[in-house]
Amino acid sequence: MxxxxxxxxxxxxxxxxxxSAQDLTEAYNLSNLTVQGTxxxxxxxxxLGSVGGDFSSLSVNPAGLGVYRSSELSFTPSLKVNSAxxxxxxxxxxxNNVRLNINNFGVVFTDAPKGRRYERRQWKAVSFAxxxxxxxxxxxxxxxxxxxxxxxxxxxFEADANMDSVNIxxxxxxxxxxxxxxxxxxxxxxxxxxxxxxxxxxxxNNVSERGGINEYVISLGGNYQEKLLIGATLGLPYVNxxxxxxxxxxxxxxxxxxxxxxxxxNYNNSLNISGGGANIKLGVIYKLTNFFRIGAAFHSxxxxxxxxxxxxxxxxxxxxxxxxxxxxxDLPQNVFDYSFTTPLKSVLSATFILKHLGFITADYEYxxxxxxxxxxxxxxxxxxxxxxxxxxxxxxxxxxxxxxxANNLRLGxxxxxxxxxxxxxxxxxxxxxxxxxxxxxxxxxxxxxxxFRTKTFFADFAVVNSSYKFTEQAYSQVDYSYxxxxxxxTPPVATxxxxxxxxxxxxxxxx
Numbered sequence: 001m002x003x004x005x006x007x008x009x010x011x012x013x014x015x016x017x018x019x020s021a022q023d024l025t026e027a028y029n030l031s032n033l034t035v036q037g038t039x040x041x042x043x044x045x046x047x048l049g050s051v052g053g054d055f056s057s058l059s060v061n062p063a064g065l066g067v068y069r070s071s072e073l074s075f076t077p078s079l080k081v082n083s084a085x086x087x088x089x090x091x092x093x094x095x096n097n098v099r100l101n102i103n104n105f106g107v108v109f110t111d112a113p114k115g116r117r118y119e120r121r122q123w124k125a126v127s128f129a130x131x132x133x134x135x136x137x138x139x140x141x142x143x144x145x146x147x148x149x150x151x152x153x154x155x156x157f158e159a160d161a162n163m164d165s166v167n168i169x170x171x172x173x174x175x176x177x178x179x180x181x182x183x184x185x186x187x188x189x190x191x192x193x194x195x196x197x198x199x200x201x202x203x204x205n206n207v208s209e210r211g212g213i214n215e216y217v218i219s220l221g222g223n224y225q226e227k228l229l230i231g232a233t234l235g236l237p238y239v240n241x242x243x244x245x246x247x248x249x250x251x252x253x254x255x256x257x258x259x260x261x262x263x264x265x266n267y268n269n270s271l272n273i274s275g276g277g278a279n280i281k282l283g284v285i286y287k288l289t290n291f292f293r294i295g296a297a298f299h300s301x302x303x304x305x306x307x308x309x310x311x312x313x314x315x316x317x318x319x320x321x322x323x324x325x326x327x328x329x330d331l332p333q334n335v336f337d338y339s340f341t342t343p344l345k346s347v348l349s350a351t352f353i354l355k356h357l358g359f360i361t362a363d364y365e366y367x368x369x370x371x372x373x374x375x376x377x378x379x380x381x382x383x384x385x386x387x388x389x390x391x392x393x394x395x396x397x398x399x400x401x402x403x404x405x406a407n408n409l410r411l412g413x414x415x416x417x418x419x420x421x422x423x424x425x426x427x428x429x430x431x432x433x434x435x436x437x438x439x440x441x442x443x444x445x446x447x448x449x450x451x452f453r454t455k456t457f458f459a460d461f462a463v464v465n466s467s468y469k470f471t472e473q474a475y476s477q478v479d480y481s482y483x484x485x486x487x488x489x490t491p492p493v494a495t496x497x498x499x500x501x502x503x504x505x506x507x508x509x510x511x
Contacts, residue, residue: 023395024402026273027372028433028441029138030239030304031342033213035059036103036134038076039460039506043449044412045426049349049363050285050295055106058129058219058233060363061283061297061347065127065221066229068110074458074508076103081501082140088494089146089203097141101212103504106131126222136213138241144474144494145204147252151489152197153475154183154249154265161191162482172332180325182318183265192485194262194318199255204248205474205494211241221283229285234278237302241273247474265316268326275306279342285349295349301371302342310334338392339375343368358415358422365410369403369433372396406431414451424449424462443468460506469497 034046037056041048048057052064055074082097112118112125157178161168165188167175178184178193186192195201214237221231250264283297311333313326327333351361374395376388386394412426428445449462473491480488 023374024398026241027340027374027399028369028403029136029241030213030302030340031367031369031372032433033135033342034430036076036078036101036137036502037504038074038104039449039462039504040424040451042447042464042502042504043424043426043451043460043462044361044414045410045428045445045447045464047349047361047363047410047412047426047428049283049297049347049361050293050351051349051359051361052229052285055104055108055129055131056133058106058131058217058231059133059135059215059235059281061285061295061349062219062221062231062233062281063229063283063285063295063297065108065129065219065231066125066223066285068108068127069112069125070510071108071110072508072510073107074506075105076504076506077101078103078502078504080137080139081503083499084140084142084496086142086144086494086496088144089148089492091144091146093143093145095141095143097139099139101134101137101139103506104131104133106133106217122225124223124226127220129219129221130217132214132216134212135215135237138209138211140209140498141207142496142498143204143206144472144496145202146492147200148203148492149198149200151486151491152193152195152201152249153203153247153267153491154178154193154195155480155483155485156475156478157184158191158193158485159478159480159482162189162484163479171330177314177325177331180330181265181314181316181323182321183262183316185260190484194260195249195265196251196255196258196260196262197249198486199257200252201255202248202250202252203474203492204246204250206246208244209242210244211239213237213239227287229287231283233281233283235281235302236276236278237304238276239273239304239306241271243271245269261319263317265314265318267312267314269310269312272309273306275304277302277304277342279303283347291353291355293351293353295347295351297347297349299345299347301344304340304342306338306340308334308336308338338377341373341375343371354415356416358413360413361411363408363410365408366405367408367433368405370400370405372399372403374399402435403433404435406433410445412447420452420454422451422453424451430468439471441468441470456510458506458508458510461504463501463503466500466502467498469495471495 041056049061052067057064086093108129110127161175167173216236219233246268248266279302280300285295287293311327315324376392410428426447430443447464451460
């Protein structure tokens, strides 16, 4: 059941926009794709739209297959080192996370004639490729903590209990969890939280995200008369994303107003999203001269079939008594199957070839995130009182109100130091997808790399540093007409600053 109203994660572990904010963040995560790439492509900023000759190009501009003159097998392990700091209520909390990933693994089979066959044939090379590229990585840990004297997440239990007298008896509602955890006192129309937030409570949110999107690719590309390169990719992405959140409120030692002897409560939830999709990528590269080429690629929307599972629970210590309830014993697990469509994407590229020295290259990418869409199954949601079609329409309106188009730019260069060695560098800017001036998710990438190549073997090394910020509320503002415990205050906002280093090594053989 798509139980938006009764999923406490929508109140305690989502961004600060609406009750469906977790779903909106989910939409962006599924659509904000950046090819993790080979070490070569990472080294020059991922700007490979008109460079080609690299397995990562299958997920950017498959016309790059036309550059190949021999078959190859390549493999790229990478190490992701993430550091995050959360600023919340004048306090800063730091986290670090290290994960080993596989950026890609693939093989390219190339038919490139030589000698008289080359002279006779219009198609100078044709390549077929298959493998996997990692196009999104969700591995991320962050936390934030501070002392709040103006509001408590437990006011959500209070509001739900006073809104309807039956809510407190329905397992899974906010009112029910507030009651069975000892966090509510009073009676209907006058339920109040026992959390003494006016005297000061410490709020802590620990978030751990895992998983990614691996895109299985099947591609075909060719080179026509050394002028026109074309290619197409069938992409079959698979999503595996898990978000674990632990939110805690604890009474401060200086809090003297605590008649119920409240000590703490903890709300935890685990959301797992899995499923597969399909898309088509079409690309072209045209050589204007021997020194300058341009490229263009079109990525169709990805059509996903997804499966969500949410487990959640609450525990507390009030007046020396310990309470605990979760989906493992009493609460209903939330399971939902649905479809989702990402935006289409277009990429324009240009490369200037420095004869015998290397190249300088640039990509411009356009993505309109307001076109993301949820597609829910037929039926009726008893919890919300709406049909699933109505809920999907509401979600899609929220997407249009929240998101906008983003402009992304990547610049890079490769310089040959000798016949076998080269050095690379690049930068990338990824624009803000949000309409609100108060919310931003801009990202800057700075990368560098080294390469070694012979006729039969190549090895590349690269590192990219990504920095970005986002804001989050641990819980959303409730309808304070149902909250007799306190004034209508806006919940505090946390700012999370991320610094991510992705270190990759690619090894491959040509045959």
